[in-house]
Amino acid sequence: MTGRERALRALQFQPTDRVPMLGGFIAHAAYLRRMSGLDPWTDSRRAAIETVRAQGACLIIQVVGPKPAEQSTEMGDGRASNFSRQGECGFQSPEQVRDYCLGLPDPECVRREFDRQAYYDHCVATWRQNDAEGGEDILILPYYLASDCPFMYYSQFGYENYFEAIALYPEAIGKLFRHAAEHARLRNEVFAAASLEAGIPPWVYMGQDVCDNAGPMISPAALDRLYFPNLAYALEPLNRIGIRKVWHSDGNINPVLDRLLECGIDGFQGLQEDRWLLPRQVVSLAKLARMKAKTGDKLILFGSLSVRDVLPRGTPDDVRRDVERCIDAAADGGGYFLAPTSTLGPDVPIANIDAMVDHCREYGAGR
Numbered sequence: 001m002t003g004r005e006r007a008l009r010a011l012q013f014q015p016t017d018r019v020p021m022l023g024g025f026i027a028h029a030a031y032l033r034r035m036s037g038l039d040p041w042t043d044s045r046r047a048a049i050e051t052v053r054a055q056g057a058c059l060i061i062q063v064v065g066p067k068p069a070e071q072s073t074e075m076g077d078g079r080a081s082n083f084s085r086q087g088e089c090g091f092q093s094p095e096q097v098r099d100y101c102l103g104l105p106d107p108e109c110v111r112r113e114f115d116r117q118a119y120y121d122h123c124v125a126t127w128r129q130n131d132a133e134g135g136e137d138i139l140i141l142p143y144y145l146a147s148d149c150p151f152m153y154y155s156q157f158g159y160e161n162y163f164e165a166i167a168l169y170p171e172a173i174g175k176l177f178r179h180a181a182e183h184a185r186l187r188n189e190v191f192a193a194a195s196l197e198a199g200i201p202p203w204v205y206m207g208q209d210v211c212d213n214a215g216p217m218i219s220p221a222a223l224d225r226l227y228f229p230n231l232a233y234a235l236e237p238l239n240r241i242g243i244r245k246v247w248h249s250d251g252n253i254n255p256v257l258d259r260l261l262e263c264g265i266d267g268f269q270g271l272q273e274d275r276w277l278l279p280r281q282v283v284s285l286a287k288l289a290r291m292k293a294k295t296g297d298k299l300i301l302f303g304s305l306s307v308r309d310v311l312p313r314g315t316p317d318d319v320r321r322d323v324e325r326c327i328d329a330a331a332d333g334g335g336y337f338l339a340p341t342s343t344l345g346p347d348v349p350i351a352n353i354d355a356m357v358d359h360c361r362e363y364g365a366g367r
Helices: 003-011 029-036 044-055 094-102 107-113 116-134 159-168 170-198 220-226 228-240 254-263 285-289 316-330 350-363
Strands: 022-025 059-064 072-074 080-084 203-206 244-249 267-270 300-305 336-340
Touching: 003 059, 003 336, 022 044, 022 336, 029 044, 029 350, 044 059, 094 159, 094 170, 107 170, 116 170, 159 170, 170 220, 170 228, 220 228, 220 254, 228 254, 244 300, 285 300, 285 316, 300 316, 316 336, 316 350, 336 350
Parallel strands: 022 059, 203 244, 244 267, 267 300, 300 336
Antiparallel strands: 072 080
């Protein structure tokens, strides 16, 4: 069975020769160099894809590579982190956020000005490039051609300005989300057409960090008023033709799981199961494996070896035990790919990455 066949069969809940593995989230330059034989600073994308090929992983939903030190923030001990530098925030008050939102064009204007043909051509060209890069070994899904409704405006407005504006000026924030949802729906209408006509595989990866470790960043009631109706509106063209959507799930999403499923989310990537979390903060892979999407199918799940816990802090034996835990919890019935919870950074020992990859192949054989 080729890697591409394994990925497609798993995504369709069909039997495979072994538990498949997700690749592409690697910001570990030394590991990339060893596996690909390429310089990850010169061609990060190619080094990542060739590393995935060498691992025997079969699916890429996003390519995340290392950042040069000059593009990264500095950690407390002087090392470069994997977090990008941010410029000075251009918003100084929630009132500036309000005025920006109220000045956005109405949805009718957004729809009039959207260039459908240009976006269609972009979707098809991106898929053809990914298809050529992956070949028979790897299914590379086009990242973010289909869209959710953005929520993470705190990176643009600043946390205090954004969340104060939500509390003080909900009407303005409502206009912001409606504007964003119209853009997303237009892209999704075009992507849906391209999927049917150009053979783009009907699975997409998306997601917004609406939760931190404690839970939703704003109340579920506020999300119900302001955000989730716009997310459902944006996703409707994908739901209508059966395109499956996997949500990136940083943080404690337990309080909003039902809302995400009702909007049409079909699976999750990431998940937090770190040992130091309170029980109510743990997003359990085993629990999600027992749940159903709105379609009635199993959830598609990518996870969940922790990049904050077992992978950087454990031994290879710890990693192997966690591989077995994940496979036992979620592999039966398909729709599951072993994966780290997020990006593998340089703090993860290479021996632990090797243990994850090798034991997935060994323990997952015939599953």
